[in-house]
Amino acid sequence: MGLFGKDPKQTSKEQVREWNSKLRKQQMLLDRQIRAIQREEAKVKAELKKAAKRGDRDVCVVFAKEIVGARKAISRLQTSKAHLNSIMMNMTQQLATLRVANSLEKSTDVMRAMQNVVKISEISGVMQDLAREMMKAGIIDEMMEETMEDALGDDELEEEAQEEVDKVLFEITDGVLGKAPSVVSDSLPAESVKTAPKKTEEEEEDIDKMRQRLEALRN
Template sequence: MSLFNRRKPEEIIREWDKSLNREQRKIDREIAQTKRQVQKIELECKKLAKKNQLDAAKILAKQVIQGRKAVNRLHATKANINSVQLNMKQQMAMAKVSGAFEKSTQVMKAMQRLVKTPEVMKTMQELQREMLKSGVIEEMMNDAMDDVLGDEDLEQETDEEVSKVLDELISGELNKIPTASLPAQASVDETREESEEDDAQELQERLAGLRS
């Protein structure tokens, strides 16, 4: 196909870059919101642990672990987007000389992860199709994408992880708590507790979205 019958490579790259920048901003907002929710759950978890309400505290500790893993995953997504953007700049420089894009293994690997990340899936699938047409990447095999999520499993938290989070949140005081359960203390502010429960529920829904 003649270069005169299609858009210039640098125009395509600039359009892709704008799309990737939008996804970066969306990820930043997702990270900030998830961190805020995790912080609120950490505070409630700490209170429950100090009251020796350990069963309830462990449930919240698991949500803390899941939230932290979700944040780490979002940071990894940003890193993959950055990798694509950097490679696209190199592609633009080469395309100005050769008049065409070249296949990129780095972009292929980054896109393998991005097209399976819920927060950016739709945009990345569209971008993937455009990159296929432009010759930047080849068709990806499904069995080549099995390691996208790696060993990180948002649904399983070990007892060791839960104990470590509880110990961290109450500054090492977990071991000082007596074995016998203390009487449950009534909430001073029911409205505040309902708000914290809502935050925990919202985080659970967001984490469920990550697994879908």
């Protein structure tokens, strides 16, 4: 075998180890992304509490929507991490199988997991390359393109996630806002409304910058 080329079994083992190394790096990337979104979410929470004390309900609602979006993004990334882990576990199992077999086997579990992560924007390029390599190795078949959107747009958030916004408002303002949609649509307690100051241009700019940072992290 040394005269005519590498042992096929050894080549497969090297390939699996390389894939697992790349997958671990992608998990670390997702971890960094999650931590970055969590840091921005913490800042938005602090600003929401300040706005609640000022009695600025409109700003509170804006911040609550940003927090809902951030939490959805974190959930999506955590799910992607779980899919990556599933692929790594399957590849590790394939390594064990190589002790008694000379080739890698097709895996429906890997196929399903790859379909879920190959379209995640944060890691899509690497995962598409890995998918092509796995197809050549016979681990998975050619995958169908997914057309479903991953994230809700602003309009959908208004229509479908208002309840989540209300829950966030209720949670962060200790029940002053967001107890129920009907309560959110009403005015704040009289003392809060009376003391609510008009937002300055600087405050408006800060809000816009915070929203842009969260949007950039989510996308």
